[in-house]
Amino acid sequence: MKFFDAGQEAEGFIAIGQMATGVIAIGQLATGVIAIGQLARGVIAIGQLAVGVVAFGQLAVALTYGGGMIGLAGVRIRQSLLVYGLLGSSDPWPSGRRFPHAAPIIVRQTRRTITVVRTVLAGVLVGVVTLVALSWLPSLPDRLQDPPAPPTYAPGTR
Numbered sequence: 001m002k003f004f005d006a007g008q009e010a011e012g013f014i015a016i017g018q019m020a021t022g023v024i025a026i027g028q029l030a031t032g033v034i035a036i037g038q039l040a041r042g043v044i045a046i047g048q049l050a051v052g053v054v055a056f057g058q059l060a061v062a063l064t065y066g067g068g069m070i071g072l073a074g075v076r077i078r079q080s081l082l083v084y085g086l087l088g089s090s091d092p093w094p095s096g097r098r099f100p101h102a103a104p105i106i107v108r109q110t111r112r113t114i115t116v117v118r119t120v121l122a123g124v125l126v127g128v129v130t131l132v133a134l135s136w137l138p139s140l141p142d143r144l145q146d147p148p149a150p151p152t153y154a155p156g157t158r
Contacts, residue, residue: 021136031136041133051133063129072125086122 005012008019015022018029025032028039035042038049045052048059055062058069060083066073067080076085110118 041136043134043137045133051129053129053133055133061125061128061132063125072121074122074125086118086125 002012004014004016005020005022006016008017010017010020010022010025010027012022014024014026015030015032016026018027019031020027020029020037021031023033025035025037025040025042027037030037030040030042030047032042033044035045035047035050035052037047040047040049040055040057041051043053045055045057045060045062047057050057050059050068051061053063054065055071055073056067057071060066060068060071060073060080062071062073062083064074065077066075066083066085067077068083069081071080071083073080073083073085075087076083
């Protein structure tokens with residue numbers, strides 16, 4: 001496995017470039033555990049269109065936490081501008097400090113029809129994150145391995 005790769009369709013532990021794939025991927029169409037760039041997808045995605053378990057950007061789709069301008073997240077972070085939270089609201093940094101035990105998720109009580117809509121949206125959100133952001137994850141170890149060695153021929157046959 002390459003530790004560092006740069007260029008178009010870069011693949012490695014750290015990959016930089018267009019269509020970069022790696023554990024840490026930076027660039028347009030970045031795909032990785034940590035993906036940074038335009039059209040970023042992965043577990044933690046940061047970019048203009050970010051899709052992931054945790055996503056931050058102008059258009060964010062996140063399974064748990066989401067931040068940015070417009071987005072859809074399982075739990076809404078208060079610092080975000082227009083992120084819609086499905087489960088409820090939470091402030092993970094109350095009083096400017098990080099105290100996870102002091103930031104419970106506040107589940108909003110709504111009518112039954114809104115609860116059904118919220119449940120359907122949560123299913124769509126899980127599907128989008130699984131198909132778009134995490135579909136590459138099972139094949140990542142295979143793609144990051146060293147390419148096979150060239151074939152060897154018997155002496156005098158080449």
